[in-house]
Amino acid sequence: MACVYVVFLLFFVSFEAVGAQEEPPAGFITLESATLSPTIQPTSWTSPSGLFAFGFYPQGSDFLLGIWLMDEEKTLVWTAHRDDPPVPLDAKLLTINGKLLLRTGQSEEKVIVESASFAFMRDSGNFMVYNQSFHVIWESFKFPTDTILGGQNLTTGAQLFSNLSETNHSTGRFRLGMQPDGNLVLYPVDALPMVLDAYWASGTSEGGNVSVIQMYLNDTNGELVLRNSTNLVKRAILYTSSRSAKNTIYSARLSYDGMFRVYSHSFDSNSNGDKSVLWSAVDEECQVRGFCGLNSYCTRNDSEPYCVCLPGTDFVDSNQKLLGCLKNFTEYSCNNIYYSASYHMGTMSMEECINGCLEDCNCEVALYDKNGYCSKRALPLKYARSDENVLSAAFFKVGKKSIEIKNDTSFIPAHTTEVTTTSTKDLVLILVITVGFITCSFVSLAISGFFIFKFRVAKYRRLLEEGKRGLMEELKMQSFSYKELQKASRNFKEELGKGAFGTVYLGVLHKGKKLVAIKRLEKMVEEGEREFRAEMRAIGRTHHKNLVRLLGYCTEGSKRLLVYEYMSNRSLADFIFKSRTRPPWDERVRIALDVARGILYLHEECEAPIIHCDIKPQNILMDDFWTAKISDFGLAKLLMPDQTRTFTGVRGTRGYLAPEWQQNIPISVKADVYSYGIVLLELVCCRRDLKVNLSKPEEIVLSNWAYKCFVAGELYKLLGGEEVERKSLEKMVKLGLWCIQDEPALRPSIKSIVLMLEGITEIAVPPCPTTTSM
Known part of the structure; x- marks a missing residue:
């Protein structure tokens, strides 16, 4: 009987333990029954000690979803979807069918994480989400924004991005990256990872790729170290401290001004989160490259840094002087104009240096150093600084305003006659x-005003009949007149590019302070007017960080023009085909993900799905921060007069066309997936899909060669000696081969592509595309 009793007791204890696992531990939040709202309590979930909170953080009249430290300043340490607009008062955080969603409107929802059952806001500042089995499926520490906290680390390949300003928490102008070579480096965001662009480095590089390294912030004393993540061996100590203060929170933040600092936040009995700086990567703000933005340099006034515009330029925003300066004139004239291919003039006298720049319309700045060497530059200047030890003088070409006074003696009377009137009749007259x-x-004036008013009313009624006013209200875009765009582009003077459906020109709006790209459409037909308006409505409603934004339009008479945001770093084709050296592998992987997210928005997140029909490197543009954005979406459709709902008309670019275009069958979104696959392989190899001038015939068609190298296990041949991580290379090539399958049903959806690139979904071995077997 004793044995039976013991067995029964063990069974009972085991049963109780299993049953206990169904209840969440203390402090855990059951997501299925919990919601957050900016205006209805609770607006946040706090950690057990009350030091941290996760929820809706006030941002002006709107809110951000984030995590903040409960000090006097309510310091924000993490932000969700930081580059999206702040959410309104009616936003909600809720869970539906296991998906933790941020609802920002009646039908607008953003998935934070799937398969979510419980959450916990830890005292370390880490917000963690668990599944039904209490396994961690997501945590904020794995996705830092501008800050890491005590106990958190920054692993190889991860980056911190500064805020845009003190009050704007979107991605700013500086980044801190843990590089694969073991070096921790600070760069401006719009710079490539090169030594000349860095303004601080930990100096721990060992050359080539090393084992995974992490920057770790000690939660006990605020010590900042670089260490090996596998055996926790310290490689370098960036900041050391012997202090071990109780009730103290430590943080390392990359501020909006580019300064990377370690802070302590004291929560003892005499303070409520008093903040103090323990360590700074650079000594002062003027050492930060690009601190003052383009065409500006940093100096100091009573130990405070301030920015000064270069001659001939004014601040983009006088209230935010860190955003840089723009030219305060739009054009200038010079005699004996010629265009110089080189911007280095050599050793000469100062006068020869000045004249050489004046005679070259490409030259806007002449730099003359103490050795008598002259070099020419064109605006904008990226890292301007005042350094008397290097330069003897700098000469800037500025706008000249001249006043011409006619010196014509025929207008000067020979003598002056004084007229005197004393008669009352004369005064009355x-x-x-x-x-x-x-x-x-x-x-x-009254009669003229009446007729002008009547004319304007008649014209306004006519516009209403044509639907222009309704179009503008629906799109919420600016409607330009043809003369406005003609003036903005200086009569369409500077051409940025030319395609099958129109030419793109550089334009300047808002008194020379906003650069835009103006596309003058061609091949428009009268029958396509209704189609043009329908496509304009579809394009105008799209808004995504990986799509080139449409700012305005012109529909005056037969003229059709579109105004887009200006993309300063040109196209992906220039980036990967024309660069002297291959862009860094991590940058190419990031660009691939940017493009996939843009296509995902067009295919699945728009109100009406849009098939781009012409995905290619020339239609992928790069902004100031090297973010890839898709352009010309929908233009092929709106410009083709023979468009049908079955998409039987062939459109696009040879080499990127899916096989079904030639088979007279309906076109689906999988046609864009095929084009994306070709672009992906071109990104991997930094060469065009078709390259005829090659000694080896098997390398002429890239898609064929890529499959042969994959089957033979020789993917390294695709890189021409470049060294990258094998698994990352294999993932990109496998995904590209899946995308270019001849059968549309075999190609993955664009959503699956994004998940594969993010490492969430595994990629199976692709079959041989039919085209590669021919």
């Missing part, structure tokens, strides 16, 4: 004439 003249003037 002058008064009557004056009053009569004024009255006639008012009557004339």
Whole structure:
């Protein structure tokens, strides 16, 4: 009986333990029954000690979803979807069918994480989400924004991005990256990872790729170290401290001004999160490259840094002087114009240096150093600084305003006659004439105003009949006149590019402070007017960080123009085909993900799905921060007069066309997936899909060669000696081969592509595309 009793007791204890696992531990939040709202309590979930909170953080009249430290400043340490607009008062955080969603409107929802059952806001500042089995499936520490906290680390390949300003928490102008070579480096965001662009480095590089390294912030004393993540061996100590203060939170933050600092936040009995700086990567703000933005340099006034515009430029925003300066004139003239291919003039006198720049319309700045060497530059200047030890002088070409005074003696009277009137009749006559003249003037102005008003009313009614006003209200875009765009582009003077459906010109709006790209459409037909308006409505409603934004339009008479945001770093084709050296592998992987996310928005997140029909490197543009954005979406459809709902008309670019275009069958979104696959392989190899001038015939068609190298296990041949991580290379090539399958059903959806690139979904071995077997 004793044995039976023991067995029964063990069974009972085991049963109780299993049953206990179904209840969440203390402090855990059951997501299925919990919601957050900016205006209805609770607006946040706090950690057990109350030091941290996760929820809706006030941002002006709107809110951000984030995590903040409960000090006096309510310091924000993490932000969700930081580059999206702040959410309104009616936003909600809720869970539906296991998906933790941020609802920002009646039908607008953003998935935070799937398969979510429980959450916990830890005292370390880490917000963690668990599944039904209490396994961690997501945590904020794995996705830092501008800050890491005590106990958190920054692993190889991860980056911190500064905020845009003190009050704007979107991605800013500086980044801190843990590089594969073991070096921790600070760069401006719009710079490539090169030594010349860095303004601080830990100096721990060992060359080539090393084992995974992490920057770790000690939660006990605030010590900042670089260490090996596998055996926790310290490689370098960036900041050391012997202090071990209780009730203290430590953070390392990359501020909006580019300064990377370690802070302590004291929560003892005498303070409520008093903040103090323990360590800074650089000594002062003027050492930060690009601190003042383009065409500006940093200096100090009573130990405070301030920015000064270069001659001939003014601040983009006088209230935010860190955003840089733009030229305060739009054009200038010079004699004996010629265009110089080189911007280095060599050793010469100062006068020769000045004249050489004046005679070259490409030159806007001449730099003359102490050794007598002259070099020419064109604006904008990226890292301007005042350094008397290097330069002897700098000369800037500025706008010249001249006033011409006619010196014509025929307008100067030979003598002056003094007229004196003493008669009352004369005074009355002058008064009557004056009053009569004024009255006639008012009557004339009234009549003119009446007719102008009638004309404007008639024109406005005509516009209403044509639907222009309704179009503008729906799109919420600016409607330009043809003369406005003609003036903005200086009569379409500077051409940025030319395609099958129109030419793109550089334009300047808002008194020279906003650069835009103006596309003048061609091949428009009268029958396509209704189609043009329908496509404009579809394009105008799209808004995504990986799509080139449409700012305005012109529909005047037969003229059709579109105004887009200006993309300063040109196209992906220039980036990967024309660069002297291959862009860094991590940058190419990031660009591939940017493009996939843009296509995902067009295919699945728009109100009406849009098939781009012409995905290619020339239609993928790069902004100031090297973010890839898709352009010309929908233009092929709106410009083709023979468009049908079955998409039977062939459109796009040879080499990127899916096989079904030639088979007279309906076109689906999988046609874009095929084009994306070709672009992906071109990104991997930094060469075009078709390259005829090659000694080896098997390398002429990239897609064929890539499959042969994959089957033979020789993917390294695709890189021409470049060294990258094998698994990352294999993932990109396998995904590209899946995308270019001849059968549309075999190609993955664009959503699956994004998940594969993010490492969430595994990629199976692709079959041989039929085209590669021919």
